[in-house]
Amino acid sequence: QITLKESGPTLVKPTQTLTLTCTFSGFSLTTSGVGVGWIRQPPGKALEWLALIYWDDDKRYSPSLRSRLTITKDTSKNQVVLTLTNVDPLDTATYSCAHTYNTLTAFDYWGQGALVTVSS
Amino acid sequence: DIQMTQSPSSLSASVGDRVTITCRASQSISSFLNWYQQKPGKAPKLLIYAVSNLQNGVPSRFSGSGSGPDFTLTISSLQPEDFATYYCHQTYSTPLTFGGGTKVEIK
Numbered sequence: 001q002i003t004l005k006e007s008g009p010t011l012v013k014p015t016q017t018l019t020l021t022c023t024f025s026g027f028s029l030t031t032s033g034v035g036v037g038w039i040r041q042p043p044g045k046a047l048e049w050l051a052l053i054y055w056d057d058d059k060r061y062s063p064s065l066r067s068r069l070t071i072t073k074d075t076s077k078n079q080v081v082l083t084l085t086n087v088d089p090l091d092t093a094t095y096s097c098a099h100t101y102n103t104l105t106a107f108d109y110w111g112q113g114a115l116v117t118v119s120s
Numbered sequence: 121d122i123q124m125t126q127s128p129s130s131l132s133a134s135v136g137d138r139v140t141i142t143c144r145a146s147q148s149i150s151s152f153l154n155w156y157q158q159k160p161g162k163a164p165k166l167l168i169y170a171v172s173n174l175q176n177g178v179p180s181r182f183s184g185s186g187s188g189p190d191f192t193l194t195i196s197s198l199q200p201e202d203f204a205t206y207y208c209h210q211t212y213s214t215p216l217t218f219g220g221g222t223k224v225e226i227k
Contacts (some may be wrong), residue, residue: 064215
């Protein structure tokens with residue numbers, strides 16, 4: 001079955017770079033149409049889409065965060081990595097990765113999420 | 121960006137009630153509309169994809185309908201396990217966007 005799990009620091013200082021890793025199983029990011037996205041949710045607030053990478057290395061980003069985000073994949077390790085530079089307390093959120101089975105389709109499997117706090 | 125406006129933002133209902141949640145898109149999204157359920161401390165769970173398709177394993181009391189710009193999630197008979205927050209989500213174009221959420225609480 002498909003599983004995803006996020007890992008990374010729980011506490012980051014302002015201006016630092018946040019690096020999160022999504023390790024998945026049950027599918028391959030070399031399969032046509034498959035993608036992995038990142039979504040975040042500040043405490044008590046709504047979901048916000050951040051980035052998406054597809055099997056063919058097509059990458060999409062939220063325009064509001066585009067200058068600070070990078071998404072990459074390592075198909076040999078079954079991992080997708082998200083980096084967010086110059087973090088701010090407003091970036092405090094639960095960060096989740098999720099699987100999508102085709103271009104512009106729903107996220108059908110999600111990781112449990114990882115809470116990241118930005119504070120000095 | 122396509123804005124997704126959900127209403128109401130919260131509602132109180134009793135077990136057995138019929139519940140309807142609405143999502144309005146700021147522009148045409150064809151049928152690229154999905155619904156998720158989220159319980160506290162848990163990841164969102166896909167309920168409905170492409171407006172009206174029930175995800176595997178989701179009870180048939182959940183249904184989706186609509187065409188641009190208004191879409192609806194209906195729970196035909198609310199069960200205790202359905203008290204949660206529900207989000208709509210458009211995948212018509214990037215940036216992908218979510219609605220603000222509807223919290224369904226016990227009356």
